[in-house]
Amino acid sequence: MVKEERNTDIIEQGDIFFFYRPKLDTEEVKDIGDVQRFYMVTHAEERNENSNNNKNMKKKNDDIYRLFLIGQKQLPEIIEGKSTSEEKNWALNILTTSNPDDIHKELLPAEYTTETRGKRRLAAAAPAGEGKYAIVKHDNHTELAYILELPEMPGPTQREFEIKKEASYIISVKNPNVKVPGLTASEKKPEYPKHLQEKFGDRRWISIEDPDLLNYENTQTLLIGARKKHVEEEIGVDIDEQRETERNADIFKELKVRKEQVPLKPLMKGKFPTKEEIPMAQEVKHLSKEQYPGGKGGKIGGKVAATTSTSAAAIAKIFSGIEFPKNKNELVDYAKENKSKVESSDEILEVIKELPNTKYHNMADIEKALGEIR
Numbered sequence: 001m002v003k004e005e006r007n008t009d010i011i012e013q014g015d016i017f018f019f020y021r022p023k024l025d026t027e028e029v030k031d032i033g034d035v036q037r038f039y040m041v042t043h044a045e046e047r048n049e050n051s052n053n054n055k056n057m058k059k060k061n062d063d064i065y066r067l068f069l070i071g072q073k074q075l076p077e078i079i080e081g082k083s084t085s086e087e088k089n090w091a092l093n094i095l096t097t098s099n100p101d102d103i104h105k106e107l108l109p110a111e112y113t114t115e116t117r118g119k120r121r122l123a124a125a126a127p128a129g130e131g132k133y134a135i136v137k138h139d140n141h142t143e144l145a146y147i148l149e150l151p152e153m154p155g156p157t158q159r160e161f162e163i164k165k166e167a168s169y170i171i172s173v174k175n176p177n178v179k180v181p182g183l184t185a186s187e188k189k190p191e192y193p194k195h196l197q198e199k200f201g202d203r204r205w206i207s208i209e210d211p212d213l214l215n216y217e218n219t220q221t222l223l224i225g226a227r228k229k230h231v232e233e234e235i236g237v238d239i240d241e242q243r244e245t246e247r248n249a250d251i252f253k254e255l256k257v258r259k260e261q262v263p264l265k266p267l268m269k270g271k272f273p274t275k276e277e278i279p280m281a282q283e284v285k286h287l288s289k290e291q292y293p294g295g296k297g298g299k300i301g302g303k304v305a306a307t308t309s310t311s312a313a314a315i316a317k318i319f320s321g322i323e324f325p326k327n328k329n330e331l332v333d334y335a336k337e338n339k340s341k342v343e344s345s346d347e348i349l350e351v352i353k354e355l356p357n358t359k360y361h362n363m364a365d366i367e368k369a370l371g372e373i374r
Contacts, residue, residue: 318342
């Protein structure tokens with residue numbers, strides 16, 4: 001059980017799922033370069049105000065399913081004693097529902113028709129992991145912790161997405177009315193009621209002490225796998241890393257207990273399915289012009305709210321002086337070395353990481369590829 005004298009409270013707990021969608025017309029996913037989108041789904045359990053774990057948990061009658069889009073198509077890295085830009089990442093709420101069928105529909109294969117290329121097809125999202133999660137309060141911040149249940153041991157797929165057997169990230173939610181350097185603002189803001197919007201004040205980020213903050217579409221959250229450096233820089237919180245380790249050990253023990261006492265409620269029936277067994281692959285979702293990749297919006301593809309288009313001038317500036325040909329990894333490395341040339345470099349790097357794995361012979365090749373993923 002979580003020890004209250006360590007000032008750790010469970011804010012929310014439930015089941016967690018990870019999915020990935022292959023890129024357009026991709027027959028086989030070999031690595032993250034073949035992935036269009038990476039998703040996280042949380043299924044919050046009913047919150048009981050009489051819970052022995054947390055006397056502050058509010059009563060909630062309906063199940064809550066949330067679908068998040070994860071930036072950079074990976075969870076943040078967790079590397080002891082090291083702090084890098086890869087150890088922080090954003091998650092964007094693109095759907096909240098009490099009906100799991102709504103989640104299924106968003107993850108269905110999809111078809112759309114273009115004037116130049118005819119019918120195009122997006123494959124169904126495939127599962128990458130399932131388990132238990134908890135959002136917990138540790139003194140002056142909140143954390144999202146999870147323990148993987150399926151597959152029992154992480155394999156190549158899980159390693160590609162940085163899905164660990166168990167992990168914990170400091171999690172904060174963004175004030176939609178405050179601009180955060182290095183983070184692209186959403187085109188649409190979450191429609192928070194007044195009592196939730198007032199919790200932000202003039203702060204850029206706040207802890208998730210009220211899980212209702214996560215229930216609104218277009219909510220942007222920050223996940224930090226690193227400790228000292230990024231926590232202080234991003235959200236202004238000073239933490240005791242030794243105490244954090246002790247508390248995380250406690251919450252993982254609690255999650256293991258919950259695995260035994262409260263079985264995983266799968267999003268899809270049966271055991272962890274293979275690609276051929278995914279039940280949702282029997283249906284196809286037809287997208288409008290606004291929804292398909294390269295269209296004006298939509299949840300399936302294209303540049304969704306958290307990754308609005310980056311200017312061609314900024315792309316050209318970060319690649320100034322580059323010698324071709326270059327493959328995708330070489331482009332990413334070059335952009336990292338020259339990120340000081342442009343503003344909002346983290347945003348630009350995120351877009352460059354979505355480029356297809358191929359060889360680029362000039363800037364026109366890059367601009368064409370960027371046009372297809374936006």
